[in-house]
Every structure is written in structure tokens, then in C-alpha cells.
Amino acid sequence: GNSVTQMEGPVTLSEEAFLTINCTYTATGYPSLFWYVQYPGEGLQLLLKATKADDKGSNKGFEATYRKETTSFHLEKGSVQVSDSAVYFCALMEPSGTYKYIFGTGTRLKVLA
Amino acid sequence: SQTIHQWPATLVQPVGSPLSLECTVEGTSNPNLYWYRQAAGRGLQLLFYSVGIGQISSEVPQNLSASRPQDRQFILSSKKLLLSDSGFYLCAWSVGRGFDGYTFGSGTRLTVV
Numbered sequence: 001g002n003s004v005t006q007m008e009g010p011v012t013l014s015e016e017a018f019l020t021i022n023c024t025y026t027a028t029g030y031p032s033l034f035w036y037v038q039y040p041g042e043g044l045q046l047l048l049k050a051t052k053a054d055d056k057g058s059n060k061g062f063e064a065t066y067r068k069e070t071t072s073f074h075l076e077k078g079s080v081q082v083s084d085s086a087v088y089f090c091a092l093m094e095p096s097g098t099y100k101y102i103f104g105t106g107t108r109l110k111v112l113a
Numbered sequence: 114s115q116t117i118h119q120w121p122a123t124l125v126q127p128v129g130s131p132l133s134l135e136c137t138v139e140g141t142s143n144p145n146l147y148w149y150r151q152a153a154g155r156g157l158q159l160l161f162y163s164v165g166i167g168q169i170s171s172e173v174p175q176n177l178s179a180s181r182p183q184d185r186q187f188i189l190s191s192k193k194l195l196l197s198d199s200g201f202y203l204c205a206w207s208v209g210r211g212f213d214g215y216t217f218g219s220g221t222r223l224t225v226v
Contacts, residue, residue: 043219043220044215046215100147101211105156106157
């Protein structure tokens with residue numbers, strides 16, 4: 001079945017460090033891919049998305065490129081801030097029309113000043 | 114603009130007591146609605162989704178039920194709570210299948226004691 005695998009956390013970085021959170025997926029067909037962010041005590045917010053191979057989603061300095069050849073959608077940011085501390089979820093939308101997403105288990109990021 | 118309201122924000126309930134969590138969406142018509150649970154240290158699990166009034170699909174067998182009495186109202190219920198029902202419950206909505214992403218509520222932290 002379809003699945004999403006994220007790197008285990010927590011990830012601890014110093015402010016202004018480069019961030020990569022790995023995400024790989026297994027799916028039949030061509031799923032849409034998403035990154036969501038969850039700040040403490042809150043619901044999830046859509047961070048960025050990509051709907052086809054080689055698309056790059058970007059928002060708030062974060063980027064992710066849909067790589068079909070490696071079935072990956074890694075999240076990157078060139079210089080993280082303390083305010084980026086949150087849990088990041090990779091997700092795919094099943095391409096078969098079942099009205100649901102498959103979420104990864106989330107990666108907690110902690111940025112130290 | 115569209116907004117989603119979820120309440121209560123936190124809830125502590127004894128084992129065996131009933132549960133009712135409510136979610137309402139404003140500013141849109143005929144949304145797809147979803148209930149997710151996020152257990153401590155784990156990812157998101159889809160519990161129920163609805164594509165219209167009175168239409169509920171259950172993803173996993175469990176002690177919970179859902180109802181959609183109005184177009185923009187989604188209710189999660191239980192007749193008798195179990196300890197294992199503790200978790201963070203998130204309501205979400207989407208336009209159609211959610212190609213543009215889901216919008217999540219701020220969540221309800223349920224602790225069953």
C-alpha cells in the first residue's frame with residue numbers, strides 16, 4: 001500500500017544552520033506531496049506542496065522538490081530560526097481518489113539560539 | 114475567508130464516560146471533513162471522513178463514531194471512553210479531494226483517566 005517514511009527525530013540545530021528533513025514515499029501512480037508544520041499545541045498548517053515530478057514547492061524559506069526517480073520529497077531551509085521549532089509532517093495524497101492523505105510520523109525540529 | 118472551529122481545546126474525562134467533540138467550518142459549502150487522532154509520539158491516524166451530510170466513512174474499527182448533521186458540522190462521539198482513546202484529536206476540511214491541502218483545526222487534547 002501507499003506509505004510515507006520520514007527521518008527519525010528530534011533534529012536539533014543551531015540558529016542559521018542548514019536544515020534537511022528526509023521524506024520518501026511509496027505509492028502507485030503519481031501522488032501529490034505535501035509538507036505540514038505543527039507548532040506546539042496547535043493543529044497542522046500546510047507549508048508547501050508539489051503535484052507532479054520535478055515540481056518545487058516553497059514557502060517561508062522552506063523548499064522541497066518532488067523527485068520521482070528517488071521517490072523523495074525532502075524538506076530544506078538554508079537558515080533556520082528559533083521560530084521554526086515545530087513538528088514537520090510529510091504527506092501524500094493517494095492518487096486513486098480515496099479522499100485521504102497518508103501522513104508520515106513527523107519529525108520534531110528544535111532550533112537553539 | 115474560511116475558518117474552522119474545534120472545541121473544546123482540552124478535555125479530561127473518566128473511563129466509561131461519553132464523549133462529544135464538535136467541529137464547524139465557516140465560509141465554504143460542501144467541504145470534505147475529516148477526524149484525525151494523533152497519539153503521543155506517533156503520526157496522524159485518519160479516523161473518519163465525510164463527503165456530505167449523513168455520509169460517514171470509517172477508516173479503523175474503534176470505540177468512536179462520527180456524525181455530520183449539517184453541511185459544515187462534524188461531530189466525534191463515544192458512548193464509553195477507554196484509556197486508549199486519549200490523544201490529540203484534529204478536525205480538518207478540504208475543498209474536494211484536497212489537492213490544495215487540508216485546513217486543520219487547533220485540536221482537542223483528550224485525556225481519559
